[in-house]
Amino acid sequence: MNPSSHSPQRTALSVNVNKVALLRNTRHLGIPSVTRAAELCLQAGAQGITVHPRPDERHIRGQDVYELAALMKAWPDREYNIEGNPSQNLMDFIRQVRPHQATFVPDSEDQFTSDHGWSFPQDTERLAPLVAECKALGVRVSLFMDPVPQQMAAAKAVGADRVELYTEPYAAAWGSPQQAMELKRYAAAAQAALDAGLGVNAGHDLNRDNLAAFVRDVPGVQEVSIGHALIADALELGYAATVQAYLGCIAQGFVGADNS
Numbered sequence: 001m002n003p004s005s006h007s008p009q010r011t012a013l014s015v016n017v018n019k020v021a022l023l024r025n026t027r028h029l030g031i032p033s034v035t036r037a038a039e040l041c042l043q044a045g046a047q048g049i050t051v052h053p054r055p056d057e058r059h060i061r062g063q064d065v066y067e068l069a070a071l072m073k074a075w076p077d078r079e080y081n082i083e084g085n086p087s088q089n090l091m092d093f094i095r096q097v098r099p100h101q102a103t104f105v106p107d108s109e110d111q112f113t114s115d116h117g118w119s120f121p122q123d124t125e126r127l128a129p130l131v132a133e134c135k136a137l138g139v140r141v142s143l144f145m146d147p148v149p150q151q152m153a154a155a156k157a158v159g160a161d162r163v164e165l166y167t168e169p170y171a172a173a174w175g176s177p178q179q180a181m182e183l184k185r186y187a188a189a190a191q192a193a194l195d196a197g198l199g200v201n202a203g204h205d206l207n208r209d210n211l212a213a214f215v216r217d218v219p220g221v222q223e224v225s226i227g228h229a230l231i232a233d234a235l236e237l238g239y240a241a242t243v244q245a246y247l248g249c250i251a252q253g254f255v256g257a258d259n260s
């Protein structure tokens with residue numbers, strides 16, 4: 001891999017606070033607070049906050065989306081990223097809140113968790129007007145994608161600014177003999193995205209073990225969104241120490257890529 005292919009900009013960490021809301025929703029007491037969690041992560045240096053308000057509101061609720069939007073106004077140099085399926089509830093939030101980034105994810109209404117990306121050309125006709133609407137609102141669009149290099153030009157053609165590489169297969173292979181092959185697969189997909197003129201985000205099941213190698217070997221990753229493992233770590237370490245640990249993994253990856 002050619003380290004010079006990396007973006008010189010260090011990968012941004014966007015903390016997904018879904019799982020704080022999941023715990024909060026098991027009582028009617030308002031604790032733990034989603035906005036307080038986000039604020040502590042931003043204070044610790046996270047470059048952004050991500051939410052995935054699913055239609056069943058199993059974790060993030062509409063009110064959380066609006067309260068976080070208000071919080072983010074006090075952090076103008078940080079990014080608010082809202083994920084979801086634009087054929088369900090996502091576009092209403094985008095129109096009202098106008099976050100920095102909308103990440104389109106092809107999940108069904110009752111999906112357990114995200115497990116695949118968009119497919120082109122099948123999804124082109126459906127996505128094109130929704131991507132265009134986001135762009136007209138001044139909202140960057142990222143498309144959740146499997147690491148398939150051949151799909152990246154089509155993601156660009158539909159109007160997307162970035163793709164988010166779905167990293168669960170990499171995370172599942174981490175520490176096994178398949179890890180190196182998976183990293184090559186993601187590196188090829190990222191390079192194809194960069195060659196198509198897209199920015200590259202990544203997320204799903206990234207954690208303190210697998211993050212540094214991903215950032216080191218996959219070119220040009222502008223942003224990782226991390227929720228499940230990071231919030232689990234925060235239960236043990238606290239938000240500040242956890243965010244700093246994840247920022248440390250990113251820094252470690254950049255040093256490994258000779259890119260610090």
Ligand SMILES: CC(=O)[C@@H](O)[C@H](O)COP(=O)(O)O
Pocket residue numbers: 018019052054083105112113114144203204227
């Ligand atoms: C697109 C993606 O990978 C994340 O948004 C993930 O789906 C988190 O959602 P849950 O927290 O509901 O699993």
Ligand SMILES: NCC(=O)COP(=O)(O)O
Pocket residue numbers: 016050083164202203204205206225226227228229230
């Ligand atoms: N886009 C991925 C995300 O926001 C968090 O995914 P996970 O870390 O909860 O698997």
